Amino acid sequence: MAFAKRMLGSLRDYKTQLALAVRLATAAVAAYAIARALHLMLPLWAVLTSLIVTQMSVGRSLKATRDYMLGTIGGASYGGAIAMLIPHSGEGGLLALLVLTVAPMAFIGAVNPSLSAATVTAVIVLLVPAMNHANPLDSTIDRLFEVAVGALTGLVVSFLVLPSRAVSQIRVNAAQILELLAAAFAELLAGLTRGLDNDALHRIQDGLGTALTNLHAIGREAERERAAHLSSGPDTGPLLRTIQRLRHDVVMIGRASVVPLPANVQARLARPLAEVSQAIVGYMRMVATSLRSGTGAVDIGPVDAALQAYAAEVAAIRSEGLIRGVPIDVAERFFALGFSLDQMRQNLNDLDRCRADWGEKPAGAKG
Known part of the structure; x- marks a missing residue:
């Protein structure tokens, strides 16, 4: 009994962290279930996005959601435009497009860290079609849907599941x-x-x-x-x-x-x-x-x-x-x-x- 009381006392000291752990687990499961129900191509990105935007407090979750969505929209738009508008073939052409994609997005992310997700998103939109022989426009739309599902799921969970102000x-x-x-x-x-x-x-x-x-x-x-x-x-x-x-x-x-x-x-x-x-x-x-x-x-x-x-x-x-x-x-x-x-x-x-x-x-x- 004494040991149990000590453990319970220790857990009370970390109630904010425990609440965050519960929110993260809930957001991950919910994002995966929703992504599967919507037949999204890569549910993984919905799950990862939900984990990124589910933060210690509601205020931090709001900022993370805003920044990640802006970065995703910008990166997906740029990466999709590069893939669709600049013809390329072979590994050499793809590497050249990769440089053209990463360098500007990395510079923008360095100037404005809140848009750091743009670089990763642009690379995903550029490379996934090349790897899966898919349409760049479809890849861009899929990426936006996956991130939107994850972001909205994480934000809703932050509001409803053991919310921390x-x-x-x-x-x-x-x-x-x-x-x-x-x-x-x-x-x-x-x-x-x-x-x-x-x-x-x-x-x-x-x-x-x-x-x-x-x-x-x-x-x-x-x-x-x-x-x-x-x-x-x-x-x-x-x-x-x-x-x-x-x-x-x-x-x-x-x-x-x-x-x-x-x-x-x-x-x-x-x-x-x-x-x-x-x-x-x-x-x-x-x-x-x-x-x-x-x-x-x-x-x-x-x-x-x-x-x-x-x-x-x-x-x-x-x-x-x-x-x-x-x-x-x-x-x-x-x-x-x-x-x-x-x-x-x-x-x-x-x-x-x-x-x-x-x-x-x-x-x-x-x-």
């Missing part, structure tokens, strides 16, 4: 990034007492850049869903921009941690910095929990109090002249730390407003 994925991914930021922030502040080398800084912040890139991609998918009236919810822009700025704050604090503070300054700031670390780390983790659940109030008051206490201690240290005479790089990092924490205070206040906007899941929202 990008808005819900933003909640989960934003929460994960806030937890990563909280862990990095805690370790960086602790490094002020011992200093951190570049390898340690990279290790602490490892994965944040990739996670933010993924979050912004999901944000574009969420806005695509909103534009198509497929989901509701707050504007994703403010939350994503605020998290990006918090990441910049953590980077700046990391640079300030490369050189440890003087021992007498460390002694004075040890307690205020510990309170700042505890308050900010706790706040970001509570916001992460609130974003995941869509419920729960979070009090930012302890963060403001801790930062005010730190600012007061910094003012006292400066008035007593404890920074005078220290190396220039140490003084610069001391003041950079204060500036970064002040910026972080503003960004955490923005995060609090975003959390309020995202505080409740819209009715009917699905994971």
Whole structure:
């Protein structure tokens, strides 16, 4: 029983991935059955297309379907025109047509990656008639039908079978990034007492850049869903921009941690910095929990109090002249730390407003 509970808990952590696996399997089976029922020449392409357009979220499926259909129509039209309009015979002629087909389509795909399917489609339309002694026009029409069946099947399955909305994925991914930021922030502040080398800084912040890139991609998918009236919810822009700025704050604090503070300054700031670390780390983790659940109030008051206490201690240290005479790089990092924490205070206040906007899941929202 204990093992079963652990397995069930592990599966819950991957429910989005499991839902995608179910959608992919459903799309493949449905596309194959429909292609066979319609007596399409190559059901394989309907199945492959359904797998390509069935994505992690509805918004991503919409984009994949649009891009793949545009690429297919363009590639099939060009490849069919080349095959029908330019007479050729023998292997040499076919190779020359292959170059004439691939080069322009590959260039277009390189300029506009959303049309990358055009190259493959053009080659299929050109070569299949030569291999099967079929009519190029029939090959073009068959290819368009096969892709249309696969694309529409994948899109319908994305809507109907365990649909996943990008808005819900933003909640989960934003929460994960806030937890990563909280862990990095805690370790960086602790490094002020011992200093951190570049390898340690990279290790602490490892994965944040990739996670933010993924979050912004999901944000574009969420806005695509909103534009198509497929989901509701707050504007994703403010939350994503605020998290990006918090990441910049953590980077700046990391640079300030490369050189440890003087021992007498460390002694004075040890307690205020510990309170700042505890308050900010706790706040970001509570916001992460609130974003995941869509419920729960979070009090930012302890963060403001801790930062005010730190600012007061910094003012006292400066008035007593404890920074005078220290190396220039140490003084610069001391003041950079204060500036970064002040910026972080503003960004955490923005995060609090975003959390309020995202505080409740819209009715009917699905994971």
